Amino acid sequence: MTDWSDTTLVRIHDDYDREMSDTGAPLDSRLGRYLTQHLNDLWDEDRTDPKAFLVWAWHVATGPIMSPGYVRKRPDLGAVRLTQSQEDGRLLVEIETPVGHGQLAQSVRPPYSAMRDWEIDRYAYSSDGHHLPLQAPHDESQPALLLAATLRLPTDGWTLHQPAGKWPVEELLIDDAKNALAVAVAGVNDIAGHRVARLIGSGGGHW
Incomplete structure (x- = not known):
């Protein structure tokens, strides 16, 4: 399992997927159950479209449909989604994250005194002890200014997995989905990781 870092935003939990299968058989998959349950949400014409298939597989493999997800986002991020542009159909990564006042450059921090900010969720867990949500x-008796950012990036350089479109057995659907998701996870970390790090990571406040 890959540890979280300032530039690791999403990762796959394949071991957990197999451990939580119904039968424990090598080919049994928790992800597979969810994919087959939601296959009717994928239009017939989209089953051979790499972008549409990936958006669908990502939606199924992440929360709230799969909780915990086959693909998991770093705990301090609000959301990591894949979507298609309504203008030209291109694949987009959309990342939502809280932004603390201290992560902004001094010159653009809120001009208010005694204004409350985001707080670490004291009951939350992160595998690395950092990147907590x-x-x-908790004290709502004082004013608060809670800032958040949405980062949207095109994925034009990705080489997407081509799904078969017809899956006579569930294992073939699972293979297509896992291959598509692996490309996306690597791509999200590659194109967005350094940008998020400069916003809320060790480089925060210096962009």
Whole structure:
């Protein structure tokens, strides 16, 4: 399992997927159950479209449909989604994240005194002890200014997996989905990881 880092935003939990299967058989997959349950959500004409298939597989493999997901986002991020542009159909990565006041450059921080900020969720867990999720202030008797950012990036350089479109057995559908998701996870970390790091990671406040 890959540890979280400032530039690792998403990762795959394949071992957990097999451990939580119904039968424990080598080919049994928790992801497979969810894919087959939601296959009717994928239009027939989209089953051979690499972008549409990936968007569908990502939606199924992440929360709230799969919880915990086959693909998991770093705990401090609000959301990591794949979508298609309504303008030209290109594949986009969309990342939502809370942004603390201290992660902004000094010159653009809020001009208010005693204004509350995001707080670390004290009941949350992160495998590395860092990158903990943030929440609204526990003490709501004071004003708060809670900032967030949405980063949208095109994925034009990705070489997407080509799905078969017809899957006579569930294992073939699972293979197509896992291959497509592996490309996306590597791509998200590659094109977005360094940008998110400069926003909320060790480089925060210096962009």
